[in-house]
Amino acid sequence: MQLHRFHGGLKLPDHKAESTARPLLTMGVPKFLYVPLSQHIGAQTECVVQPGDRVTKGQRIGQAKDYICANVHAPTSGWIRGIVDHPVPHPSCLSAPCIQIETDGHDQWGEDRMEPWPDWRERDPRSLRERVRDAGIVGMGGAAFPTAVKLNPRPGKRIHTLVVNGAECEPYISCDDMLMRTHPAAILEGARIVAHMVGAQRVLFAVEDNKPEALRALTDAVPGAERDFIRVISIPSLYPTGGERQLIQVLSGREVPSAGLPADLGMVCHNTGTVKAIRDAVLHGQPLISRIVTVTGPGIREPRNIEALIGTPFADLVEAAGGYRPRVDRLVMGGPMMGFAVGDDAVPVIKGTNCLLATRPEDTPPPGPVMPCIRCGECTRVCPANLLPQQLYWFAKGKDFDAIQDYGLFDCIECGCCAHVCPSNIPLVQYYRFAKQEIWGREKDRQKADLARERFEFRQERQDREEREKAERLARKKAALAKKDSEPTDKKAAIEDAIERARAKKAAQATEPPPDRERADN
Amino acid sequence: MRFRTCTSPHIVPGHSVGRLMRQVLYALVPGTLAMTWFFGWGVLVNVVLSVLFAVMFEALMVALRRRPVMATLGDSSAVLAGWLFALAVPPLTPVWVLLIGTAFAIVVAKHLYGGLGYNPFNPAMVGYVVVLVSFPRELSLWPSPEGIMEASLTFWQTLQTTLTGRLPDGMDWDAITRASPLDMMRDSLVAGQTVTEVTRSPIFGSFSQTEWEWAGNLFLLGGIWLLYRHVITWHIPVSMLLSLAIIAGVFWVFDPDQFASPAFHVFSGAAIIGAFFIATDPVSAATTPRGRILFGVGIGILTYVIRTWGGYPDGVAFAVLLMNMVAPTLDHYTRPRIFGHSRDGHG
Numbered sequence: 068m069q070l071h072r073f074h075g076g077l078k079l080p081d082h083k084a085e086s087t088a089r090p091l092l093t094m095g096v097p098k099f100l101y102v103p104l105s106q107h108i109g110a111q112t113e114c115v116v117q118p119g120d121r122v123t124k125g126q127r128i129g130q131a132k133d134y135i136c137a138n139v140h141a142p143t144s145g146w147i148r149g150i151v152d153h154p155v156p157h158p159s160c161l162s163a164p165c166i167q168i169e170t171d172g173h174d175q176w177g178e179d180r181m182e183p184w185p186d187w188r189e190r191d192p193r194s195l196r197e198r199v200r201d202a203g204i205v206g207m208g209g210a211a212f213p214t215a216v217k218l219n220p221r222p223g224k225r226i227h228t229l230v231v232n233g234a235e236c237e238p239y240i241s242c243d244d245m246l247m248r249t250h251p252a253a254i255l256e257g258a259r260i261v262a263h264m265v266g267a268q269r270v271l272f273a274v275e276d277n278k279p280e281a282l283r284a285l286t287d288a289v290p291g292a293e294r295d296f297i298r299v300i301s302i303p304s305l306y307p308t309g310g311e312r313q314l315i316q317v318l319s320g321r322e323v324p325s326a327g328l329p330a331d332l333g334m335v336c337h338n339t340g341t342v343k344a345i346r347d348a349v350l351h352g353q354p355l356i357s358r359i360v361t362v363t364g365p366g367i368r369e370p371r372n373i374e375a376l377i378g379t380p381f382a383d384l385v386e387a388a389g390g391y392r393p394r395v396d397r398l399v400m401g402g403p404m405m406g407f408a409v410g411d412d413a414v415p416v417i418k419g420t421n422c423l424l425a426t427r428p429e430d431t432p433p434p435g436p437v438m439p440c441i442r443c444g445e446c447t448r449v450c451p452a453n454l455l456p457q458q459l460y461w462f463a464k465g466k467d468f469d470a471i472q473d474y475g476l477f478d479c480i481e482c483g484c485c486a487h488v489c490p491s492n493i494p495l496v497q498y499y500r501f502a503k504q505e506i507w508g509r510e511k512d513r514q515k516a517d518l519a520r521e522r523f524e525f526r527q528e529r530q531d532r533e534e535r536e537k538a539e540r541l542a543r544k545k546a547a548l549a550k551k552d553s554e555p556t557d558k559k560a561a562i563e564d565a566i567e568r569a570r571a572k573k574a575a576q577a578t579e580p581p582p583d584r585e586r587a588d589n
Numbered sequence: 590m591r592f593r594t595c596t597s598p599h600i601v602p603g604h605s606v607g608r609l610m611r612q613v614l615y616a617l618v619p620g621t622l623a624m625t626w627f628f629g630w631g632v633l634v635n636v637v638l639s640v641l642f643a644v645m646f647e648a649l650m651v652a653l654r655r656r657p658v659m660a661t662l663g664d665s666s667a668v669l670a671g672w673l674f675a676l677a678v679p680p681l682t683p684v685w686v687l688l689i690g691t692a693f694a695i696v697v698a699k700h701l702y703g704g705l706g707y708n709p710f711n712p713a714m715v716g717y718v719v720v721l722v723s724f725p726r727e728l729s730l731w732p733s734p735e736g737i738m739e740a741s742l743t744f745w746q747t748l749q750t751t752l753t754g755r756l757p758d759g760m761d762w763d764a765i766t767r768a769s770p771l772d773m774m775r776d777s778l779v780a781g782q783t784v785t786e787v788t789r790s791p792i793f794g795s796f797s798q799t800e801w802e803w804a805g806n807l808f809l810l811g812g813i814w815l816l817y818r819h820v821i822t823w824h825i826p827v828s829m830l831l832s833l834a835i836i837a838g839v840f841w842v843f844d845p846d847q848f849a850s851p852a853f854h855v856f857s858g859a860a861i862i863g864a865f866f867i868a869t870d871p872v873s874a875a876t877t878p879r880g881r882i883l884f885g886v887g888i889g890i891l892t893y894v895i896r897t898w899g900g901y902p903d904g905v906a907f908a909v910l911l912m913n914m915v916a917p918t919l920d921h922y923t924r925p926r927i928f929g930h931s932r933d934g935h936g
Contacts (some may be wrong), residue, residue, distance in 0.1 A: 074928065079600070160594060238600070312929065325929035382590065391590075398592045399599050408594040424599065431599050436660055438606050439706030443871040444822065445604065447878065452928040457876060458920070475927040483598045490604035491706075494596050 071320035075449040076305040083241045086363040089371035100378030101165040106417040107211040109135030120147045123177025137213045138203035142356040142376035145170040160410035181352030192264045202348035207340035211419035229267040230336040233274040234309035237402030240422040242359040243339040245372040247281035251288035257346030270297040275304040307482040362388040366395035366425030382412040399424040404483040438491035446485035456485035463498040610665035616811030623807040627800035630747035631680025643671025646695035673713035683754035690716035733767035770798045770857045771902035783846040805861040812865025826864040828885030863905035875916040879923035887912040
């Protein structure tokens, strides 16, 4: 198959052999699990259990309340001990609501376990998508975007190709590699299910050429009759080839439009782990309650891949990987390029936790002082989105948010290539994140301001209308009064009549003999 | 267990400004040694004194601006500016010329504009042009290899000449200097000679005067090493030398008696050192790939125009400064097509 190249990218030492040397370990059930209510892109789930409740494995404990959201399930059986604020994997080191589960060690499924569907080929894609949604599956390559949303057909877009992303281009991470080596048949079954769901006529399974074992395992697992339907493709190792848009360009030579989606090219792309999770949900009725995590780095004694329940504290995983080496001072969730350092190893594994990377000061020395940008253009050379990172930096620093968008800020995928090659140690990606946040913030403010203005204008209009109506009422009243004023002649006449009548009466009385009282007065 | 947090990437960075600048300095060594071999100790004296002055002015300005002095000196950019300035001026240039040139380069062209990363003009070239237009006599005295050989100026005599501005007793400027190839070509053409007559002179090698060719070759070697090390990109040197060669070629084909050959232009004067070491100064050059090509083309053409019809024998310095002026405009109009956008810049 003809492969293509994307602009830029970096050849990085992959450091994957460290963690793939040891076999996959399935971790036991820890005493306590902390399952965050929000583990994905989108709205937070609503907790549907109470402290003290008993839960069974796979029971839904967090309910999606929004379209872009993913259910959360109990990873094992036990008791809900509380809904607590607990440190979560987030660059801010802040705490967020987590469901604390005290496990009972039985790992018992309940009555409400979803029905296994070995006959998925007979099922309607709609009900399969519903299953994916129920199972709370999110993109497991790290972004954690709800998969059901991505599987939904888009009006007017026919999907012909499913791309399974097994590139795993970031150094150190090997969880997909391990999964492909150990479960190739299950992943391929998942790919068939997804292809059935989206109506794809072919599956391109892309794996970087630095994973020969995984490539062999997959190739061997594709039955001969399916060789045209599922193609396992070895792609050159180059960071960030695992980015969805980069991968599609490598495979098809076409670029996903900036404001568009792969569906615009008739393609859809899912991560290896996600595809396997979909297969587990459909075939076994198992929601997304565990995943493989690479625990690695120079700060770990026995780097390896571990299958762990969602909610397992990082510290337990590190323990299972032989513990820390001395002087470890940085623990990163994700890879070295896009991952973020966590402040505490009490944080739990979430659906998007692909890797834990522990380093010592000698491995990752604190960055030197930030120097001025000398416009060397290395960042331009390596940018996979073909941006001008040095110009973006300039505009971000000057808070020129119009210019920075004009220069394509929102086409930045935050891969970190530019920051890695910057000779001036400028944390470029941080500047872009800052600019994005500011622009989103301003957009929100603008929307708020628009709403407020609308409200104000409405109120103003209402007041004006009321004023107008009041004036009209007054005018009507005045008019009515004026009308009455035109009547006084009658009134006066009536009064005069009355006076006249009284006078006449008086006169008549005067001609009559006065009454006795009058006389007496006189 | 608690951890330190910091931003990605969590991987040892591959570059630093200081390392980049030092690689450029290493790449200058062979060419500088070749020049010293041909033109005597004066080249080294120039380099040492100019670098010393440049670093001194840098330290002074950084201190005045209340920035960390040692950390800033560590970027080696002042050393590079001083060195390039020193190679531009003739050996045996009086010390006060060096002092004025480096002062302009570092104080005015660099720090008054905001220091490293903010100067719109190439500091070394600003320094050179200032002394070139202010002290034309001092700047036109290029020693000849034979003159230097015959006079056999020792290192100390050279230093003395530089410091005092006077040759040791019994020596004469006319005896040890001769016109540089560009000067010679220019003057001879004005005097009515043809190009062929000039280049037939025994001091000429294949394309230009032998010593300039050798210095050019060694600077070219350093430049190729910089390309290989990714310190510079190919855009500026290739486009500048190509455009210089092409425009020279057009006129040469048209009238080879009146116009020197493309090879003569490429291997004379500051063309090669300019293409690889001066025009590639990232701060003052264009920064987009297409912008850099246009930037190089502009320098190549302007260099030829100034050399052929202008008032100075060489035009690289002026061409670089002129193109520095348009670099921001070039950047503005040569933005690369962003991934996923159509050519007209819309998604």
